[in-house]
Amino acid sequence: MVILYSALVMGLLGLGFGIFLAFSNEKFKVEADPRIEKIIEVLPGINCGACGYPGCEGYANAIVKKGDAIDKCLPGKKSGVIDKIKEVLESYKK
Ligand code: SF4
Known part of the structure; x- marks a missing residue:
């Protein structure tokens, strides 16, 4: 009987934490600018x-967020x- 209760408690804890993590993921989601990627x-x-x-x-972050020059990558x-x-930046202007 102890094993059954333990499994039930662990299952409920797992379900609770899963719901909490799903809620937190949606609530604190950070929207990334697709141009950076x-x-x-x-x-x-x-x-x-x-x-x-x-x-x-x-x-890439500096180009998008700070408007840094696009010709700094020597390699x-x-x-x-x-x-x-240039193509990436212009494709998102349209
Ligand atoms: S200069 Fe080097 S670190 Fe900077 S973007 Fe080009 S490859 Fe990457």
């Missing part, structure tokens, strides 16, 4: 810091990163 995809992903930021994600210049970033 798209720019991260076109950057080389080397995370070298040559742009002045700790990594590609930091640079990506030859592979056309600037044009790709």
